[in-house]
Amino acid sequence: SAVISQKPSRDICQRGTSLTIQCQVDSQVTMMFWYRQQPGQSLTLIATANQGSEATYESGFVIDKFPISRPNLTFSTLTVSNMSPEDSSIYLCSGARQGRTGELFFGEGSRLTVL
Amino acid sequence: GENVEQHPSTLSVQEGDSAVIKCTYSDSASNYFPWYKQELGKRPQLIIDIRSNVGEKKDQRIAVTLNKTAKHFSLHITETQPEDSAVYFCAASIPAGYSTLTFGKGTMLLVSP
Numbered sequence: 314s315a316v317i318s319q320k321p322s323r324d325i326c327q328r329g330t331s332l333t334i335q336c337q338v339d340s341q342v343t344m345m346f347w348y349r350q351q352p353g354q355s356l357t358l359i360a361t362a363n364q365g366s367e368a369t370y371e372s373g374f375v376i377d378k379f380p381i382s383r384p385n386l387t388f389s390t391l392t393v394s395n396m397s398p399e400d401s402s403i404y405l406c407s408g409a410r411q412g413r414t415g416e417l418f419f420g421e422g423s424r425l426t427v428l
Numbered sequence: 429g430e431n432v433e434q435h436p437s438t439l440s441v442q443e444g445d446s447a448v449i450k451c452t453y454s455d456s457a458s459n460y461f462p463w464y465k466q467e468l469g470k471r472p473q474l475i476i477d478i479r480s481n482v483g484e485k486k487d488q489r490i491a492v493t494l495n496k497t498a499k500h501f502s503l504h505i506t507e508t509q510p511e512d513s514a515v516y517f518c519a520a521s522i523p524a525g526y527s528t529l530t531f532g533k534g535t536m537l538l539v540s541p
Binding site: 354416420 | 470
């Protein structure tokens with residue numbers, strides 16, 4: 314299985330601030346995604362992180378709120394901007410290997426609590 | 429887009445019983461159906477998957493069945509153990525040129541000793 318690590322694992326943030334989550338994947342991973350899991354809920358895709366170009370966002374998510382970078386094949390960041398308590402969630406980095414349609418591996422998640 | 433419905437939302441069984449979780453999907457183009465297990469505070473982990481060219485797949489105590497005509501698939505766990513307690517998510521993927529999954533809302537399985 315692919316190795317995906319992300320940090321921070323958890324953080325408590327103040328309203329109005331921004332936080333950047335980092336994700337590192339191994340070389341088996343070709344595609345990277347960011348998911349949000351609100352408390353007790355399912356996983357919702359935020360965006361696909363594209364290497365060297367703008368991320369592809371899903372409906373309901375915008376670049377100004379969730380800027381994403383992927384400067385190289387194995388590293389991506391997700392920033393949660395101007396946070397409010399509604400942004401309290403677990404943010405999960407995930408990756409897929411080339412030729413394995415649909416099969417996703419997940420990082421441990423970053424649990425954000427916004428006060 | 430794809431819509432995945434999952435039932436039940438919670439399932440309580442006694443150790444040794446079987447557990448069945450059912451999912452339906454909306455897009456007939458979906459061709460990949462994984463199941464993920466998420467223990468409390470942990471990452472979701474793939475436990476079994478099935479592709480649309482097969483009807484059933486087994487791996488020890490777990491099995492998945494797929495009915496393409498009815499557009500539903502199910503997870504079967506036999507001889508449940510307390511360590512099977514977790515939230516299980518089904519998902520479906522369409523061949524969109526890249527890997528994306530639509531997840532069901534999850535089933536919390538509680539196995540009592």
